[in-house]
Amino acid sequence: MDIDYNHNNDQININSSDISLMGHGIKNLDEILLNKNLNSINFHSNEIERINGLQGLINLTHLDLSSNNITRIQGLESLISLTTLNLSSNKIVVVEGLFSLKKLTWLNLSYNKIEYLQGFQDLWGNEFNLNIIQIHGNHIDSLDDVIKYMNGLSRLEHLTLRENPISKTYDYRLKLFNHLRRLTSLDGLDKHGNKHISSQPLNGIEQYIHLSNQTKDQLIDSSNSLSDQYPKIAAALNSFRYNPREFQSSTTSTTNDIHNESCSELDNDSISHHRKKDVKETRKRLLTDDKHSVESQLSDIETDSIKNKNSQSNPKTNHKQSTPRQKSMKNKNHSSLSNICSNELMEEQTGRFSINYDRNLLNPRRERDCDEFNENNKFYLSISNELDSERNKRYQAEQQIKQLNLIINQLKQKGSKTNGNLIEELNDKHKQLLNDEKSKFRDLTSIVDDYKKRLQTTEDQLCSYKKAQETNLQLIKTLENNLTKSDTENHQLKINQNEKVKRLEDENHKVKYENDSLEKELSRVKEQLRQCQELCTNKDIQHKQEVDKCRIDLQSNEVQFYIKQEIQRKEDFFQNQSKIQQEKLESLALEYKKLENEFRDALKIEQRRYIDLLKTNEILRQENELFQSSSTNTKQNQESDKKIMNDLMMLVREQKTRLQEKSKTNENVLNENKNLKMKLEKAVEELRKIREQILLLQKERKEINARFQAHESILSALKEEKKLWTQELTHQGVSLAQDRGRLESTIEILNSEISTLKKQLDKQVDTSKIKQTIIESQLDTIQKLKDGIVERDETIKKTREEFLLDKKEFEKQIQEEQMVNQELQDKYDNACEKKDSLKSNFNLLQQELEKTKSDYNALTKKWKEKSDLINELDNKIRRASETYQINEKKLSDENNRLMQIQKELEAKVHERDDDFRRQFEVIEHGHRQTINEIKKAYEDKLEQSQSRINQIEDEMRLILNETNQQKLKWQQRIKHLNHFINDLQQNN
Known part of the structure; x- marks a missing residue:
């Protein structure tokens, strides 16, 4: 990162x-x-x-x-x-x-x-x-x-x-x-x-597991591939892994076996070029795997160091920030996993060196050339020198780590002693302060509880006073509401009475108007009858006159004939007219009967209506009289009630003034209590803040303890890392010694092979001298031999080129190992930096302890000031309690006085209720008398109206009789006319 x-x-x-x-x-x-x-x-x-x-x-x-x-x-x-x-x-x-x-x-x-x-x-x-x-x-x-x-x-x-x-x-x-x-x-x-x-x-635990699984799979794959290609080497490696102590005894036997195998393989020239490529590829892959494993270890160590620094600077880190290395220090399972990983690294290193060893053995053509073997010897000597230098560097690093561990132990002992003494002192002081605070807090809580109880009692008393006041106000409100209701009822009664009177007057006007209309109709009918009588008389006179004018000799034939004709015609006409008139008379009689029936029905309806009107009029009169009497009584009651209300209002005003004064006193008492309560709450809040500060100090103490534990865990982790590094260094030293022994054995084997080859060359020179004569004679065979030599030279050139390529690859490997050594030096520098950071952290801790001391002194000063404030508050509370007792006595006296006044008011209210009931009974008795009188007057009016109706019926009967007599007279006249006409006709 x-x-x-x-x-x-x-x-x-x-x-x-x-x-x-x-x-x-x-x-x-x-x-x-x-x-x-x-x-x-x-x-x-x-x-x-x-x-x-x-x-x-x-x-x-x-x-x-x-x-x-x-x-x-x-x-x-x-x-x-x-x-x-x-x-x-x-x-x-x-x-x-x-x-x-x-x-x-x-x-x-x-x-x-x-x-x-x-x-x-x-x-x-x-x-x-x-x-x-x-x-x-x-x-x-x-x-x-x-x-x-x-x-x-x-x-x-x-x-x-x-x-x-x-x-x-x-x-x-x-x-x-x-x-x-x-x-x-x-x-x-x-x-x-x-x-x-x-x-x-x-x-990152999932990523770590995934990466470890990948590296383990790669190691398993590489080991499987190598075991498939070289089964004997794999068996030797397995034997070394499971019993490393027996490896030194078995080195000589393995070297002899390998030498025999190499000698047997030198005779067999059938090793293919593919085998060489496979060996190179496996070697490169294992080198890259070693590099990745070393880099992963370095990254783990760096992350561990960074996280240890973070844990020292911030002790409040959570479980999320703990590294897998710290978890391994706490749990035994994780330590076993780390041991397994170190064994796997050892297996990788042994596998790498064994492959180099086999590769050097499995190049048969390289061993035939003396110059190439000398170069190989020089190369291996340079490698051994570098390995010695690395051993010296590692030894120096181990010594420096030991010195660092000694310094860390000394610093830890000094810090633990000083910090232990400081922590004990702080714990004792904090315990004393906590005990003092608890005692003070208990005293204050007891005082607060007493004042709360007193406040509750005063509040209960005030509630009782308020309830009594509310009851009095409710009584007054009920009386006022009753008065307003009575006023509204009287007003509504007056309005209803006026409306009823208006309605009755309107109905009377309507009845009078109807009576006038009926009288007018009767007068008109009488005039019509009179006119009909006059017309009849006039026509009789005219007829007589015409008869007198037209007197002719009745005895003449013409006149008689004409008279007869006229008589017949007139008789026919009169017969027709009589029939028509009879029909008209019958129709008129029917109509007259209908009119009579209708008139009778109308008279009955009017009679009923008139009776209803009279009844309503009498009822309204009675109600009016009742309302008038009730209005007079209500006016009298209102006047008396007004007087009573004025008296009550005076009493209520006096009570209101007294209650206002008491409420003011109670409000003052409540304000004083509230102020005291606020002051006490402030004091309690200050005590709570102090308690929170103490809790924070306790938390800080716990944090300091946690920091010390974290430092101790870090030191233990460093010790365990040191042990792991020492184990790894020892393992690497053993592996390097074993590799050096192997390389020395290979060098000796190669020297012996060189000597054998030299002897063979000397023998071949002697044989060549002997055979010179044969060679000169056999030119053809020599030419063939030359061709073979040319081919052999070409093969030698190829082998040299391959050797140069191998040499370049070895140089690359050496550079990579130099890079690894530089990385180890960087790690050492980082360890030195860690040491400096630990010193700086220790200095910071000392500064923090000094700050805590200064803060503790400041807190002591604050506590002294707060104790003085608490004493002042105690004095104020005592004064307030005295004033509260005085006010409580005053309130109790006023309460007794108000109770007496309330009792007097209740007695007065009961008296007024009795008076009001008596007046109401008197009013009811008067209303009953007025109702009886109204009933009697209504019965008299009913008798008068019935007598009047009877008179009207008699008058109507007389009118009907007169109309019947006139009708009979007209009928008789008509009969006389008919007889007269009949007589005239008979005479003609």
Whole structure:
């Protein structure tokens, strides 16, 4: 990880997938440029107040924002692949903003101010993978909310709720296990109360396992390929791995076997070029694997050192920041894994050297050339010299590490002694302060409880006074309401009476109008009858006159004939007319009968109507008289009630003034009590703050202890790393010694082979001298031999070229080993830097201890000042108690006086109620008398109206009789006319 952070400019250059900036004073995440390919972020113990600037981090899996000033969970919508989230030691109140974290498996919200858990509803369903929740050290009160908002978390298995108010409730574990069925552990314990080891998250553990599996598979593949190609070498290596002590005894036998095999293989020229290529490829692959393994070890060591520094600077780091090396120091299983890895590294190194050894043996044509073997000897001597130099360097490094360990042990002893004494002193002082504070707090709580009791008694008394006052006011209000109701009722009665009188007057006018119309109709009918009589008389006169004028000799034939004709015609006409008139008379008689019937019906209806009107008129008169009497009585009652109300209002005003005075006194007392209460609450709050400061000091003490434990664990880890390094160095030294023995044996074998080859060459020279004569004679055979020599030279050239290529490859290997040595030197420099950093951290710890001492002195001064304040408060409380007792006596006296006044008022109210009842009974008696009188008057009026109706009926009967007589007269006249006409006709 490459990070450059400058406090002056606040600039960060990030070129890796992990960030760890702990304790850098970061306030805003927007100031930091973050790479989009980040996998884990650690901003522990900074000053961040808001979560922002994390947009676009799709690949982020681990986020640590603990020990900051965050108040709200927000800005996590784009973190799709987040699996672990640590927001502990912040100021969060509400759980929210987690709806997009579907891959989240571990959530830490401990030591916040959480009260509301609505945000867990966003994580309901099978899409979410939340498995572990830590909410200990918060303000969660209700168990129902926990069950309500966590019931839908389908994969929740581990939950911690300790150090919450809910954990003090009875049977909360049983309820949670009954409602949350998939829960396996609560507060680190299962259903039966046994300890349950929950899966704590480790950053990068999956990548580490994947990488270790890859390296192990590669080693297994390479070992399998080598064992397939060279079974004897593989057997020898296996024997060395399982019993390394017997290897020295078996080296000579293996060298002899290998020499015999090489000699047998020198005779066989059938080794192909493919075998050489395979050997080269296996060698390169093993070299690269060794390089990767060394680099991985170096990276592990560097990460361990960085994380140890971070743990020293910030002791509040969580389990997420612990490296696999630290876990191995704590658990024996991890130590066994590290031993297995070291054995595998030893196997790699032995395998590499064995392959080089076999490769040097499996080149038969190289051994035939003397010059090439000399070069090989020089090359191996240079390698042995380099190995010796490396041994010396490693020995020097071991000595320097021993010196460092001695220095660290000395510093640890000094620090433990000084820190132990300081911690004991601080513990004693803190215990004394805590005991003093507890005693003072108890005294103050007892005083506060007494004042609370007194306040409750005064409040009860005030409540009783207020209730009595409210009852009096309610009585007054009821009386006022009754008066207003009586006024409104009287007003409504007057209005109703006026309306009824108006209605009756209107009905009387209507009846009079109808009577007038009927009288007019009767007069008109009489006039019509009179006119008809006059017409009849006039016609009789005219007829007589005409008869007198037309007197002719009746005895003449013409006249008689004419008279007869006229008589017949007239008789016919009169007969027709008589028939018509009879029909008309019959119709008129029928109409007259109908009119008579209608008139009778109308008279009956009018009679009924008149009777109803008379009844209503009498009822209204009676009601009017009653209302008048009741109005007079009500006026009298109103006057008396007004007098009573004026008296009551005077009493109420006097009571109001008294009550106002008492309320003012009570308000003053309450204000004084409130002021005292506020002062006491302030004092309690100050004591709480002091208690919180003490708790913080205790936490700091625990943190210091944790730091010392962390330092001790770091030292133990360094010791174990030293042991591992010593073991590895010893193993490497043994392997180098074995390699040197092998190389020396190979050199001796090669020297013996060179000597044999020289002898063979001498023999061949002698034989060539002997055979010169034969060669000169046999030219043809010599030419053939020359051709063979040319071919042999070509093969030698090829072998030389191959040797040069091998030499270049060896030079490359030497360069790579030099690079490894440089890296080891860099590691040594880093160890020196670690030592310097440890010294600087020790100095910082000393400075922190001095600061704590100064803070402790300041706290002692504050405690003295607060003790003086508490004494002053005690004096003030005593004065207030005295004043309170005096006011309490005054209030009790006033209370007694008010009770007496209340009793007097109640007696007066009862008297007034009795008077009001008596008056009401008198009014009822008067109303009854008036009702009886109205009934008598109504009966008299009914008799008068009935007599009047009878008179009208008699008049109508007389009118009908007169009309009948006139009708009979007309009928008789008509009959006379008819007789007269008949007589005339008979005479004619």
